[in-house]
Amino acid sequence: MTLTEPEPRTAVATHCPYCALQCGMSLTAGEGAEVEVAPRQFPTNAGGLCQKGWTSGSLLTSPARLTTPLIRLDGELRPASWDAALGLIAGKLAEIQARHGKDAVAVFGGGGLTNEKSYLLGKFARVALGTSQVDYNGRFCMSSAAAAGNRAFGLDRGLPFPLTDLADADVVLLVGANPAETMPPLVKHLERAKSLGGLIVADPRRTPTAEQANLHLTPSPGKDLALALGILHALVAESGVDQPYMDERTRGFSAVWRIASRWWPERAERVTGVSAADQRTVAAKLANARNAYILTARGAEQHATGADTVSAWINLALALGLPGKPGSGFGCLTGQGNGQGGREHGQKADQLPGYRKIDDPAAREHVARVWGVDPAEIPGPGRSAYELLDALGTADGPRALLVFGSNPVVSAPHSAHIADRLSTVEFLGCADLVLSETSALADVVLPVTQWAEEDGTMTNLEGRVLLRKRALDPPPGVRTDLDVLAGLATRLGQPAERFPTDAETVFDELRAASKGGLADYSGISYDRLRAGEALYWPVPEATHPGTPRMFLDRFAHPDGKARFVPVEHSGPAEPPDTEFPLQATTGRVLQHYQSGAQTRLVDELTEAVPEAFVEVHPDTAARAGLADGDWARIASRRGETVARVRCVPSMGIDLVFLPFHFPGAQRANLFTNPALDPTSRMPEFKVCAVKLSIVDGA
Template structure:
């Protein structure tokens, strides 16, 4: 029976069909319009991947489910009794379904009573989320359907390499590309930048100065929508005071982007009838990432784009359920419905749904990197669901040490990931097409992903694992349901009245094919595909311009580490590669790590195409094959972050955090390039 589903990878959530074999085929769906990239096409291979786990592992040895669950429950209780509830930490993921993300947060707060829960989405969307909430009062990656982009004359993409990270998305940019309206900001000449009419290639870590420069140009050339500013925003005066000192020639000196190109970019945006500004990780994964996004929002507001039909501002979510995953309580400071955990009303509401006392709920915990950094010294046990922190966290050699310092590590995964290898107990769980659940894609649309294939014998769902553990930890059996629809019903109640309100979204409506974007407060509500058309989500209905200034990277190149390194993705792999590296067709295309370098820079280090280079920072070194790319800046190298062991790009990245979003500075650090002798 062919079953409709969605791709297991990125936030675009392309529509596909699974047929016996199993094989997948693309399906007509608005976000992908029948297209799939190579990852999507080959995704069925995941379902019978040779390394599939089907038996729980205790200290590396196969064990029965009962023994493994009993052992975990016992160890967690012991550690908790000895060191208190915060001795157990939980780490979630942006690929988990809404049901899992919700139940994981509830499990941490209620069954474990720990405040120590965060997730890998902290490494992904946290800066975008912080800036979105500051400016608009709510964070939904795209506050409009993806398909709206198809009518844009101009699109400014900042730090987004969509041609590789979500290829079918490029279809929606076709009109802008053909009209000479695509402007791309990226230090690299990426596959996306190659299609742009204007490519601005700033020095890594200087995007904020560039955004201020574009705002300056927009003001000086008279492109600011003053009427919109006065009706729909506050804060322009203070914002301009900062931008005033970033005239284009000044910006040029800091960013390396010519004043003429800054003017060209603004001209493209301002002459368009419909224009969008979209950011992604390239500009967000910085120690000033929240401010960087705010600066791009300021530009969009000055041009009068957000909340106007046919135009807008958005952030491109990365992980499959990166949007839903950040709304339902696996973030250190949040409760379901995008509620704040330190808000008494939010605590009261959620506690009532959960049938517990508000005072019993812990307060905010540590953010992802801070949590990982504190392992051993703080939490003695860590439970990991849907994440591969040994590869994906910054300064990963240090994170591996912290994982080793734990008394107890539990990992739920469907393959033996680099993190699972280190675990005391591994639970083999279902994946993607073997289980049901909802995902919220990059446009805030809730998608039902029904079970399409029977899981192999021996594996259980994450919901079952949480249920079994919670019962062993003394929770009433009904408090942690195993049926995804039952969990979703509870999630609807918990989110009701929150920013991300799912109260009116039901499996029934989704099965009937309704396109439901949150907020959807009741069952008669049609959902909200477009936010902000009338008002922004602040009390006065106005968007906030935040007066942010350029700070620059935390670590500047110097004589010892003269180059800047930046990291990113390739088309064939996804995140830590735990899934895609198991698919022969994808590893055949890109088998190992590489470092993109300008030929001159390679030559100065005595390196040529295909040589193995050592890329070192103050935190570690990576080995990678040299790819000479004439389009690279001579001061910058690029590494993909999908590879394990000595090839982990995150061995060198800088864990310095954004003060607001707690996002690590993945996208720039100072490095040295050497030949391996």
Template sequence: MNTQCPFCSVQCKMQVTEEKTAGGRTTYSVEPTPNQASQGRLCIKGMNAHQHAVHRDRLLYPLKKHNGSFVRVSWNEAFELIREQFTSIQAKYGKDALGVYGGGSLTNESAYLLGKFARVALGTRYIDYNGRFCMSSAASAGIKTFGVDRGLTNPLSDIPHTRCIILAGTNIAECQPTLMPYFTEAQKNGAYLIVIDPRNTATANLADLHLKVKPGMDAALANGMLKVILEEGLADRNFIEGRTKGFEALQMHLESSSLEELANLTGVSVQDIRKAAVKYGTSETGMLFTARGVEQHTDGHLAVRNYMNLVLATGKIGRAYCGYGAITGQGNGQGGREHGQKADQLPGYRLIENEHDREYIAGVWGLDPAHLPGKGVSAYEMMEKVHEQEIRSLFVMGSNPIVSNPNADFVEEGLSKLDFLVVADMFLSETARMADLVIPVSSYLENEGTLTNLEGRVLLRQADRPLPGEVLHDWQILSLIARSMGKPEFFPYESAEEIFNELRVASKGGAADYYGISYDRLREEEGVYWPCPQEEHPGEARLFEEAFAHPDGRAEFVCVPEHVLPEEIDAEYPLYMTTGRVLAHYLSGVQSRRSAALAARNVESFVEIHPNAARRYRVQDGEWVTLESRRGTTVVRCRVTDQIREDTLFVPMHWGDTQNVNRLTNQALDPFCRMPGFKVCAVRIQAYV
């Protein structure tokens, strides 16, 4: 069967072959297939993704909790229970007593339908998704700076031909390994690679220059580089004057700053800041990429905007081999945020509080705009409303909020207060174990639909494997619940393609315009970039060649003050902790930990600590240690390594229960995009007793 990987945002294509042996055993083989994004490459996660799809733990029928244990029920019983509970809760507490919580790995069709389901079938304002924790900083920064948010402003094929590359807070070698050949080829062609990261990651080890920045100080580092670019006369004045606005205020701010003070704040020497800035500034072409290391902070929005300032100041955008890119984490992190899962959005990247947008989408859906609810709140703020019992029931699809939210103990405590929790998943995740009703959904091998990769290329994922047991597709479940809630006329779908065709119309004229994209085109062309406003339009691979997406066509600079961390280290909590990913696992690990080949590579979680810090706090390599913050504790295995800053610990994010690192992380939110401060919190470490 032809399909594509369900994991990261590259969305590599592959062929999975299922065969029966003479002894009746089923075997699987996986081969990468040619495609424009990964160029026919496949990483270890993709090679073994089928293992979770065929795992014995797959949920095959609905489960209702009875006296603390799950019992099998029919779909009719499940839908009737949902109808009864949702109806009675809304009758007692109001429409907004229901919340909907989605995921960044859902197909475009499921993401679109989930937003419509929340607002039309349930009539609630409260919907958001785990992509809030992935891309919201870069998304909001892109909209403010460029006028539109798309992961990459230029195609991946530009990378090997550029002269200077900055990778800020992104460990591509482990998170998107099939992209690494683009960067190694660029280096072979003479490109200079600068990596900004507190750790010596597999990516940083390939760098020509590694800036080991203090966690949370990216905005200050970008200010230092901008100051050097101005002092050295490396700003592209023609580009600034002709295509941007707001530069004068930024220039005044930088002139009043001290490079020495910025170096002290960042932990990066003046010499290295100057070296990086001059190399990027003097290169004829250049590309700059950010990811969660920059974005998952309480100043993530402004930190990304400051890196965008660097791109604009040097004029490295809107032309060949130049651009900015946000390296999306989740499989459909890009498409998932374009079509209505976010609290403030309607399909096509329209805004729910814009009257024209509301009127257009209401027309597509066939209802009065007055019947559309208003803006809700972000993902973590939904958990606060759950805790306060303003949200009394939650419908979760394709997400595991107990593991993925910060301040996880608080989140778990809140979910335990719900009157009714429904989780749609393939497995009994940590969140599903708490549910009153669990309903089984299809895997990537069974669920056809479109996904949008990190460069804005819409891809069709084929899926030929029959549904196992009583499993239904996401869109079927949402449609059947909506029908049980008395809204059948709004959910008449018989296929994912029907939903996509409605999505096309809903996105028409919006910032993320898919109208010219069809399943037939995707089958023939492999993938099509958005925006694509007409069927004869080729799609825009490179953005902003003529103008930016603001009404006046100009990009916007912004002044970014030095960031104050929401939580500093002190005598009680003397170390910074940052979080991230490892090669073999994905998100909260619900799928990848059910792949024997992947789980064997990282059976348990761990903490990286510098040898000097390990001696200071009397912990040994290989022993169990307890990490504690002001919010909670976790127990992990100790790894002593000199590949990390002495004041910083690193813990991966793929485990739950007692190894859930988000029991420690800070729930403080970015004021612009409501991103939590995952990447830095104050902790202490001691041997586990």
């Protein structure tokens, strides 16, 4: 008897579906077999993966996957055909717009969608629906950093240099960043700075990243701007500024110094809690470094003053002469998988493809020409993410909502209020992988493909465009988001050729629409990406090598100079008081991602962190009658959540921390503050006033 050798299974090179590090991995799948994940060598992860990456294949075969459209009948979601589901959505949207106007229908996207989906979603909203009401969950993630980068540099690219440049740094200052949990492979790029005593972390908590730091600064939540002013004052007082750089490459320092001159380190110490000595140490380390970087993340940005806070750190970086200097720089660590590309190509309320402004007549004319429409037909700016959700069902707000790649019932601030707004709309449609907390409320749910089941491009935190290749077939009955948008568009009267379903065809149109814009992808092609070229935007021509390091010669303002932006400290929108004496901050844990809709379905991850917890100082817990392992109620003026107590001696006496990945009564966003940054429209996720108490009967 001759045994037949099994056919070898082919490994497909791809990228992780989670954070913006976009770690390189290989997927191997066979008939009826589990999908095997293996790390591969790629610059951002250098052969490493975090626990989420290692387990990412399990969701592809999860029994929780949606595989058929669902329509709500008699209060229950029931299986339906694609034709019935798409027809119902298109009919409802057309009917609502006929009664209430074009802006009665809104679209809400996500920072995990591919560039092709982001582009076509924005086009669908503005052309097929004719609505201005389109935004995305990246408004909750990178909008403050984007606003500050645009003000200072004339352009926003999270990291304007390759991540691997950090490996040669003498000093790295991380502000509100915890990559040891949020993107662990990044930490290996910080080893040299740490070995030289130059890894500095500013964070109210002693996070796993702070544990590795040579110097941990612990500013009170919402006080980062004052800390930046104190360090800048120390830098100037000790003659640490790079005056030739400022004279040649910047404008506006005098206005910034008029504010910073009043923020001597001792004053900043009284406000922030960070010692004046430590502020002067940081200033000296940065000034004396051969290569130095300042990097911000959500801890600095998710505030009602987030754009100004990032501007304060950019001001410090400019005074040091870091941006645009080879081997040094300023950057922001993008969170979501396509958080960079997702904000460049039109799913944001005020933007058109190529990072163009929607109220710019030349931008409207260029994009309209690519789309084959009259520029006057493109709507103007719409509401930002929270404002859009808050307006649902109101007299002048949207009466219907389509959601792609987002779960605002868990991820939006004041989430019980947002869930209530969703309940008031005449129609809610969702395209989703699984029945998330938001899609469970929908009138129609459409099952769509996952990352490994489709082709598409992502733009990682460095601005590098990556081709994520299809590795396996989707389950029967599942379609891509591009198919969904095309199916809806044609039912709404659009010509089929205006909404292609092939990812490469959509990308070629995106290239044309982005040409000449700040985020110019016109020289990038699938063929170049398949050939392995490392292409960082802008890439304005087919022969252009890309731009891995930006601002080496000039910044993106017309005169080529960066702008100092004068900003003043004002503190949190909601300080603690006698009724709510504690400050709450939220964030991620290593095992979960965003709203947790995907990672909570992975057994290994839920076994590691199965429920919400609240980190609190033992003395603070004791004063509330709580001990380690008890269930606590954390309440603010907006709502309350419950979580398991973790007593952590390193926590500030007036500070509590909760992860935001959990649903239901454990949603951290039940109590978070929707106060918005006036520039970026970012909600103040990172700090609000709360009180702690025992859960009755627990």
